[in-house]
Amino acid sequence: MASVNVEKLVKKYGDLEVLHSIDLDVEDGQFVVLLGPSGCGKSTLLRTIAGLESSTSGDISIGERNVNGMHPKDRNIAMVFQNYALYAHMKVRDNMAFSMHLNKTPAARIEERVNWAASILSLEPYLDRYPKELSGGQRQRVAMGRAIVRNPDVFLFDEPLSNLDAKLRVQMRTEIKELHKRLKTTTVYVTHDQIEAMTMADVVVIMRDGHIEQMGSPMEIYDNPANLFVAEFIGSPGMNLLAGKIVEDSGKMICRVGELDLPLPEQMNISAGQDVLYGIRPEHLIPSETGVKATINVVEPTGPETHLFCHMSGHDVCAVSRERMNWKADEVILVEPTLEYVHLFDAQTKEAIKRKT
Amino acid sequence: MESSRFSVFARYVLAIAIVLMFVFPIAWFALTSIKPISAIFDKDGVVVFDFVPTYENYQVTLFGQQSIDVSENSRSDFGTSGGNSYDGRSSIVSSLIVAIGSTFLATTIGLLAAYGLSRLQFRGSQGMLHWILSQRFLPPIAIIIPMVFIFRDLGLRDTHLGLIIAHTLINVPIAVLLLKSFIDDIPRDIDEAAMIDGATRLQVFWKVIMPMAKGGMAATAVLCFIFSWTEFLLSLFLTNSIRTIPVKITTFVTSTGSEWGYISALGTSAIIPGFIFILLVQNHLVRGLTMGAIKD
Ligand SMILES: Nc1ncnc2c1ncn2[C@@H]1O[C@H](COP(=O)(O)OP(=O)(O)O)[C@@H](O)[C@H]1O
Ligand SMILES: [Mg+2]
Numbered sequence: 001m002a003s004v005n006v007e008k009l010v011k012k013y014g015d016l017e018v019l020h021s022i023d024l025d026v027e028d029g030q031f032v033v034l035l036g037p038s039g040c041g042k043s044t045l046l047r048t049i050a051g052l053e054s055s056t057s058g059d060i061s062i063g064e065r066n067v068n069g070m071h072p073k074d075r076n077i078a079m080v081f082q083n084y085a086l087y088a089h090m091k092v093r094d095n096m097a098f099s100m101h102l103n104k105t106p107a108a109r110i111e112e113r114v115n116w117a118a119s120i121l122s123l124e125p126y127l128d129r130y131p132k133e134l135s136g137g138q139r140q141r142v143a144m145g146r147a148i149v150r151n152p153d154v155f156l157f158d159e160p161l162s163n164l165d166a167k168l169r170v171q172m173r174t175e176i177k178e179l180h181k182r183l184k185t186t187t188v189y190v191t192h193d194q195i196e197a198m199t200m201a202d203v204v205v206i207m208r209d210g211h212i213e214q215m216g217s218p219m220e221i222y223d224n225p226a227n228l229f230v231a232e233f234i235g236s237p238g239m240n241l242l243a244g245k246i247v248e249d250s251g252k253m254i255c256r257v258g259e260l261d262l263p264l265p266e267q268m269n270i271s272a273g274q275d276v277l278y279g280i281r282p283e284h285l286i287p288s289e290t291g292v293k294a295t296i297n298v299v300e301p302t303g304p305e306t307h308l309f310c311h312m313s314g315h316d317v318c319a320v321s322r323e324r325m326n327w328k329a330d331e332v333i334l335v336e337p338t339l340e341y342v343h344l345f346d347a348q349t350k351e352a353i354k355r356k357t
Numbered sequence: 358m359e360s361s362r363f364s365v366f367a368r369y370v371l372a373i374a375i376v377l378m379f380v381f382p383i384a385w386f387a388l389t390s391i392k393p394i395s396a397i398f399d400k401d402g403v404v405v406f407d408f409v410p411t412y413e414n415y416q417v418t419l420f421g422q423q424s425i426d427v428s429e430n431s432r433s434d435f436g437t438s439g440g441n442s443y444d445g446r447s448s449i450v451s452s453l454i455v456a457i458g459s460t461f462l463a464t465t466i467g468l469l470a471a472y473g474l475s476r477l478q479f480r481g482s483q484g485m486l487h488w489i490l491s492q493r494f495l496p497p498i499a500i501i502i503p504m505v506f507i508f509r510d511l512g513l514r515d516t517h518l519g520l521i522i523a524h525t526l527i528n529v530p531i532a533v534l535l536l537k538s539f540i541d542d543i544p545r546d547i548d549e550a551a552m553i554d555g556a557t558r559l560q561v562f563w564k565v566i567m568p569m570a571k572g573g574m575a576a577t578a579v580l581c582f583i584f585s586w587t588e589f590l591l592s593l594f595l596t597n598s599i600r601t602i603p604v605k606i607t608t609f610v611t612s613t614g615s616e617w618g619y620i621s622a623l624g625t626s627a628i629i630p631g632f633i634f635i636l637l638v639q640n641h642l643v644r645g646l647t648m649g650a651i652k653d
Contacts, residue, residue, distance in 0.1 A: 052549050073555040085546035089568040098564075099554035146554070 002063030002153040002186060003028045004049060009058035011044055011210075018044050020210045021058070026154075026203075031180050031187045035197040036207035037233070042190040045207070046156050049188060051075050062153055078147035079156040082163060084139045086131040086146075092118075093127040096145045117145040120179065137168045144176070148183065155180075157189040161196065173199060194234050198222070206230050223341075228350040231279055231343060237307060239279045240317040243347065248272040255344070258313040260292055265339045267356045276353065279343035282307065282318040287325070291336030294319065299327050310335070383628070390414050390621035397617050414622035418445040443616065445623040448605035453630060454517045455592075455601055456585040459524035463581045464574055466525070467532025472562055474533070475540040476548065486537070492530045501594050508595055515596045523595055524585040532577045539573025540566060575638040586631050602627045 004026040011019035018041045026032045034042040047053045049060055051072035060067050067075050087095050093114055094101075100110045118124045121141045131139055140160060147155055160176070161169045177200055180187055191197055197204045198218040206213045206221065206229075214226040225231035231239050244257035246264075253270060255262040255278045262278055270276070287308065294310035294317065301307075308319045308327060312335070319335045327333070344353040388405075389397055396408035416422045421444040470489075474482055497504075504523070505514065513519030543566060551561045567574075589603040596604070606623055609616040 050549075050553060052552070072549075072553045073557070077553060079550065079553050081546045081550060083544060083546055085544060085550040087547065087551070087565055087569070089571075098551070098556075102555040102560065143550075146550075150554075 003030075004154055004186060004188065005059075005061045006045075006049065007059040009045070009048065009060065010056045011041075011048055011053065012056045017056075018210050019048070022210075022212060024205065024212065024215075026186055026188060028186055029184045031177075031189065031200060031202045032205060033197040033201035033203070034188065034190045034205050034207055035194060035201075035233075036192065036213075038192055040207045041210040042192075042207055043158055046079075046158055046188060046190050049154075050077055050079050050156050075154075076150075076152050077154045077156055078150055078152040079158065080140075080143045080147050080160045082159040084131070084143045084163075086139060086142055088131055091128050091130055092123060092134070092142050092145075095131065095142055096149050098146065099150050113149045113151075114145075117149045120148070120182070121145050121175075136164050137172060140164065140172060141175075144179070148179070148185075153186065155185050155187040155189075157187065159191055160189075162191075162193070169196075176200065194236065198234070206233060224352070225343065226352055228277060228279075228345045228352075231345065231352070235281055237282050237318045237320075239281050239343070240285060240315075241345075242278045242312075242315050242317070244276060244278050246270050246272055246274040246276055257315065260313045262292065262337060263339060263342075264344070265342055265355070268344060269354050269356055270344065275347035277345040277347055277350075279345060280337045281341060282320040284338040284341035285317060285319040285335050286338065287319055287321050287323075287327075287333050288336040289334065291334040294333055294335050296327055296329055296331045296333060299329060308333070308335075383625075386621050387625045389617060390625045392618065394618060414618040415626070417443045418619050418623040419449075419626060421446060442608065443619050445602065445605055445619075445626070448600045448602050448623075449626070449630075451517065451599050452586060452601040452627070455520045455524060456582050456630075458517065458521035459528060459585045460578050460581040462521060462525040463528035463532045464536075464578050466529050467536045467577060468567070468570070468574060470529075470533045471536035471540050472566060475537050476545070486534075489530045489533050493527075497527065497590055501590065504591075505594050513595075515599055517599060519595055520592060520599070520601070523591045524581075524588060527588075527591070528581040528584055532581060535577050535580070536570065536573050539570045539576075543569050579635055579638055582634050583631060586627070 004024070006022055006024040009019055009022040009024075010017065022045060024032075024045075034045060036042050044053060048055050049062075051067065051070055055068065062075055062077065087098060090098065096114045096117055097110045100113065105113075114127070115124075118127055121144060123138070123141055123145055126134060126138060126142075131142065134142065140163075143160070157176070161172050164172060173196060176189075189196075189200065201218055203215060204218050204221050205215045208229055214221055214230045216224075221230060222234055225234065225239075228241070232241070242255075242257045242262070244255040244262065247254055247256045247261075249261065253264050253268065253272070255264055255276060257278060264270075283305075292312060294308075294312040296308055296310050297316070298309040299306060300309065305320050305322045306324070306327070308321065310317050310319060310333070317335075319333075345351065346353055391410040391412065391414070392404065392408050393411045393413070396404040474486055508514040508519050508523070511519075513522065547565060547569070548561050551565045552558075556564065587603060588601070589607075592601040592604045593607075600608070602623065606620055606627075609620045609623070
């Protein structure tokens with residue numbers, strides 16, 4: 001097991017720079033998820049760590065070893081690919097044993113490791129089948145088995161679940177998490193699915209256009225998005241964002257959005273006249289006795305909670321309630337933002353406005 | 358209902374007609390090979406089945422009997438050099454050597470080139486592909502004269518090796534193109550997975566790519582074999598004493614007449630090795646060997 005340290009990593013394809021000076025530290029045993037929209041450079045970062053792509057400049061070390069320029073096979077890493085990348089001409093057993101055959105592990109040891117991995121992944125009945133005789137979920141497990149048999153320093157996953165159907169994805173998510181709990185192998189996991197990131201990660205790394213936008217535990221990122229991009233990217237339904245202006249009203253700062261006056265928490269680092277974006281997550285915009293007027297547009301019950309898509313003075317917002325009220329479309333209700341969860345973003349820089357400390 | 362039954366019927370009729378069209382010449386040829394000369398050349402009409410079969414033609418072409426010994430209607434041997442010139446055995450051996458040799462070479466070279474072109478990015482790899490293909494634009498007849506001189510100067514003329522090389526040269530472009538399409542179908546992720554598993558490039562090629570491209574190799578080998586087995590022009594110009602079957606058969610057309618019986622006997626026999634070869638590789642001819650490696 002080992003930590004992974006990436007320092008000032010730059011990757012260019014010709015003149016196109018796709019990673020701009022990335023710094024990333026993954027501690028020994030951590031489960032780090034790289035999250036970002038498609039094309040932001042997640043796979044490139046992962047593949048550079050794996051040694052499948054060369055870096056243009058910067059340093060990568062795994063454990064205490066600097067691995068710049070080292071062949072993937074010498075890095076003692078294992079990788080699971082989105083499309084499984086199994087060896088179609090080999091049985092499941094041989095797929096898993098391939099790396100050990102290559103490094104001439106004794107047959108008895110291979111047998112032992114393969115059986116161990118198969119038992120962890122419930123693949124024992126399938127060891128003598130070919131990949132084409134397996135379902136998608138089983139193939140993905142074989143790919144994971146191939147990774148774990150070798151006891152690598154680091155696991156790298158590149159969107160391993162995106163080819164699976166929704167139900168299987170949830171199940172495999174749990175399995176991967178359990179596997180990590182059991183093996184405690186340092187893991188870097190790439191996904192564009194924020195739910196996957198939130199549920200699995202110790203640390204989420206949010207990327208955009210070859211930059212890291214924010215790094216932190218899932219709840220840290222959820223509660224304190226560093227900027228508008230992170231705020232919008234995390235959470236479903238997404239955070240409500242309303243463009244407004246800070247106004248001083250009888251000694252208190254409020255945010256004026258159209259003809260609405262939205263309350264602000266104390267101690268914000270703002271001044272009157274500032275253009276801001278007022279952000280509030282749907283579950284913190286709750287129907288109540290007091291608050292701001294909103295007209296219900298669509299009611300979406302999800303079971304545990306009900307999503308109310310409303311018009312609020314020309315803006316579309318979403319409010320969430322855990323209570324079972326018999327709301328109807330076109331009904332006018334009052335919604336109340338929970339003050340401590342109000343986010344403000346500077347309209348120019350799109351950075352989060354911090355509270356005074 | 359009526360029309361659909363009719364269209365099914367029409368389809369069958371058409372299919373049978375097309376099959377007959379292809380099978381008839383071969384069947385007629387095979388039939389001719391067991392006809393006595395009197396049945397081949399009957400001045401009163403076409404003999405179809407009304408003859409006493411003879412194996413004389415096979416005995417001469419495949420077992421080396423002097424045509425004079427088995428023939429009751431004593432053929433004349435004018436215009437041919439000795440009775441054994443109808444013996445096709447050495448030409449079958451030559452054809453096999455050349456076809457197997459050039460098929461092996463073309464498939465091997467093609468596979469290596471195709472892997473390189475498919476996986477390694479280098480300047481002009483696309484141009485190289487077009488250049489390889491362009492080698493087939495030129496009809497062999499256009500280059501036959503310089504080729505004869507070059508082969509003579511290299512001491513390759515009238516050797517099996519020379520002919521193997523010539524046929525390989527013709528087959529390599531097709532082999533490269535065909536195999537590249539098969540290797541392109543194997544996702545790169547699989548190479549990368551193998552490299553992470555600890556394989557060198559060579560091991561990736563040998564242990565992963567090659568087994569997965571087996572179907573493509575079989576298809577390529579069949580095409581190369583058939584080409585070499587039936588090739589006439591290069592064989593004719595590049596050899597004197599070594600004669601492949603197609604060239605050998607033309608020597609049965611002599612100044613005193615065409616020996617249709619021998620031509621058809623050797624011709625019919627020549628179908629068999631190709632047939633056996635295809636039977637041997639047909640299990641691998643199925644595409645989709647990558648199936649199961651990835652999400653379909
Ligand atoms: N081999 C390549 N050549 C040129 N550009 C590439 C190559 N691979 C990836 N890119 C570019 O790099 C960027 C990041 O790609 P990638 O890391 O695959 O994104 P992600 O995995 O986050 O979707 C994309 O804009 C993509 O077009
Ligand atoms: Mg990707």
